[in-house]
Amino acid sequence: MNNDNIMLKISGLKVSIDDREILSGVNLEVRPGEVHAIMGPNGSGKSTLSAVLAGREEFKVTEGEILFEGEDLLSLSPEERSWAGVFLGFQYPIEIPGVTNINFIKTAINEHRKRKGLPALSAADFLKLMRERMAYVDMDSSFTSRGVNVGFSGGEKKRNEIFQMAMLEPKLAILDETDSGLDVDALRVVAGGINRLKTPENATIVITHYQRLLDYIVPDFIHVLYKGRIIKSAGRELAREIENRGYDWLINEQ
Amino acid sequence: MKQNYIYTPAFTSEFRCKVPLKETRQLFIVNGKVQGGQTPFSLRLEEGEIMKEMLQIISVRHKSYKEHLSTQQDFHFGKGSVGRIIQCSHTFSPDRFRTTEKVTITVDKEASAEFYIMQNEHNNAEHNTTYEINVAAGAFLKMVFLSLHGGVIRNEILLNLNERHAQCDLAGLYLTDSKQLMDYKISLNHLVPECTSGQLFKGILDDEGVAHFYGRIKVAPDAQKTEAFQANHNLLISDKAKAYTQPQLEIYADDVKCSHGATIGRLNDDELFYMRTRGIPEAEARLLQQKAFAHEVLEKISNTELRERMLSLVERRLRGEFSHCSTCIRNCC
Numbered sequence: 265m266n267n268d269n270i271m272l273k274i275s276g277l278k279v280s281i282d283d284r285e286i287l288s289g290v291n292l293e294v295r296p297g298e299v300h301a302i303m304g305p306n307g308s309g310k311s312t313l314s315a316v317l318a319g320r321e322e323f324k325v326t327e328g329e330i331l332f333e334g335e336d337l338l339s340l341s342p343e344e345r346s347w348a349g350v351f352l353g354f355q356y357p358i359e360i361p362g363v364t365n366i367n368f369i370k371t372a373i374n375e376h377r378k379r380k381g382l383p384a385l386s387a388a389d390f391l392k393l394m395r396e397r398m399a400y401v402d403m404d405s406s407f408t409s410r411g412v413n414v415g416f417s418g419g420e421k422k423r424n425e426i427f428q429m430a431m432l433e434p435k436l437a438i439l440d441e442t443d444s445g446l447d448v449d450a451l452r453v454v455a456g457g458i459n460r461l462k463t464p465e466n467a468t469i470v471i472t473h474y475q476r477l478l479d480y481i482v483p484d485f486i487h488v489l490y491k492g493r494i495i496k497s498a499g500r501e502l503a504r505e506i507e508n509r510g511y512d513w514l515i516n517e518q
Numbered sequence: 519m520k521q522n523y524i525y526t527p528a529f530t531s532e533f534r535c536k537v538p539l540k541e542t543r544q545l546f547i548v549n550g551k552v553q554g555g556q557t558p559f560s561l562r563l564e565e566g567e568i569m570k571e572m573l574q575i576i577s578v579r580h581k582s583y584k585e586h587l588s589t590q591q592d593f594h595f596g597k598g599s600v601g602r603i604i605q606c607s608h609t610f611s612p613d614r615f616r617t618t619e620k621v622t623i624t625v626d627k628e629a630s631a632e633f634y635i636m637q638n639e640h641n642n643a644e645h646n647t648t649y650e651i652n653v654a655a656g657a658f659l660k661m662v663f664l665s666l667h668g669g670v671i672r673n674e675i676l677l678n679l680n681e682r683h684a685q686c687d688l689a690g691l692y693l694t695d696s697k698q699l700m701d702y703k704i705s706l707n708h709l710v711p712e713c714t715s716g717q718l719f720k721g722i723l724d725d726e727g728v729a730h731f732y733g734r735i736k737v738a739p740d741a742q743k744t745e746a747f748q749a750n751h752n753l754l755i756s757d758k759a760k761a762y763t764q765p766q767l768e769i770y771a772d773d774v775k776c777s778h779g780a781t782i783g784r785l786n787d788d789e790l791f792y793m794r795t796r797g798i799p800e801a802e803a804r805l806l807q808q809k810a811f812a813h814e815v816l817e818k819i820s821n822t823e824l825r826e827r828m829l830s831l832v833e834r835r836l837r838g839e840f841s842h843c844s845t846c847i848r849n850c851c
Contacts, residue, residue, distance in 0.1 A: 289583045318795050319794070320791060342794035343799050346794070346797035349798050352795050358788045358792035358805075360789045360793070360807070363810045368806075371806065372793075372796040375799060411810075432796065432797065
């Protein structure tokens with residue numbers, strides 16, 4: 265294994281909320297070009313892991329560390345993590361009434377550019393980029409002038425997440441239950457967008473309950489999280505086995 | 519138009535606005551005296567008269583003028599007339615001072631009047647204004663208040679809808695920081711049937727700023743088919759900011775549609791976190807939320823240029839910058 269090329273390294277991560285331990289020692293390594301799936305039953309800590317990676321402050325890291333490109337991720341604010349190239353696709357995207365989608369993503373893009381020493385995009389360049397990336401997820405142009413996620417259906421919200429990801433071009437995308445609440449057509453569109461954004465330089469962590477999404481986004485590794493620990497890591501064939509046998513056999517192996 | 523002032527921008531020794539809005543005429547009231555005209559100021563629109571340009575009335579104090587000022591402005595919109603007024607209060611005096619203003623507005627049958635009121639002074643300024651307003655049959659009055667900056671700003675509004683189908687639409691945005699005080703007192707009387715009124719007042723309160731909102735809607739015993747709506751929403755940015763809100767409905771008729779709503783809240787943490795995960799820094803995310811909150815009031819300004827100007831003043835104010843018109847170096851405040 266080439267340790268120099270590790271993008272994300274989670275070591276011995278323990279996380280609590282209100283003195284209740286949710287993650288009890290998680291280890292994970294992600295390299296550029298890889299797609300990892302984290303699966304597990306409800307309450308296993310999947311969403312906590314994604315929230316901690318994105319910088320949610322309610323969660324307390326009691327032990328362990330997270331290195332992103334060798335840098336201590338936990339010492340960065342949520343916006344600094346975004347600038348560094350970390351993106352979280354929310355399970356339940358937040359509605360922001362009064363802030364239009366276009367204004368929201370334009371502000372985000374230009375803040376990213378500022379950190380790279382680039383000038384703000386011209387209106388024309390921005391519109392061009394936005395139209396191109398909206399097409400990745402079949403988003404209608406009427407979305408741009410609406411409040412962020414306000415009145416969006418479940419599928420529209422998830423498409424908006426992937427649209428934002430397409431605009432920000434993160435190095436590491438953590439997609440939390442991106443498949444929840446999607447019908448088959450919407451799932452295909454969303455997964456198509458994610459696949460289109462995949463490059464040998466970036467990496468994706470897909471957090472999901474079901475293997476359904478993994479029919480469209482093929483992972484290189486599957487990890488099963490249970491009671492705050494990864495109890496099994498294997499190749500993509502594990503998804504099919506979980507689909508057929510459930511999680512119990514893995515839990516019983518413990 | 520009968521007017522008791524002369525607009526004389528050529529005299530540079532006099533005060534004038536360096537960045538007037540398009541299609542507006544300016545009138546200046548310096549230290550309470552109408553520049554080039556009679557004091558107190560009064561404007562009368564004749565029957566059927568239509569004011570093409572907006573009239574911007576700028577009240578300003580000289581640098582060294584700190585006397586208590588007591589002024590009056592009277593507006594009369596004749597039958598079927600149409601007019602738009604911008605009232606701005608500014609000062610060049612940094613001293614502690616007090617201004618008491620009385621404004622009377624009479625809107626005759628089927629006339630249409632719009633007032634945009636911008637109050638932008640400083641922490642030493644106390645500004646008390648009383649509005650006495652009467653609206654006649656089928657007439658329409660819109661008022662949008664922007665209480666941007668002031669040590670104490672008190673607006674007392676007494677408004678009577680006197681005849682059938684009179685309509686009014688009142689809106690206001692007030693911003694405080696440090697130890698500023700904003701006080702709105704509104705008494706709106708539906709005296710006859712079939713009148714409509716709307717009120718939307720919003721405040722963003724930072725530091726130890728305090729806002730009082732007292733709004734009473736009174737529907738007289740015969741005023742059936744009244745439609746009266748009132749909303750007051752306050753956003754507390756700091757732990758020490760305070761908002762007191764007292765919506766009151768007194769209804770003596772039985773066939774009416776009335777509502778009132780009042781809220782006091784703070785910035786939404788989930789929205790903030792969401793924006794930050796997209797790389798929007800916390801300060802910018804908070805500003806976006808505040809602008810979104812203010813938007814609903816600013817939207818009431820139908821003139822695009824004026825709305826843009828007000829929006830940029832509000833944004834500067836929220837950023838904690840000095841609120842003056844961009845491209846102007848006069849620094850009225």
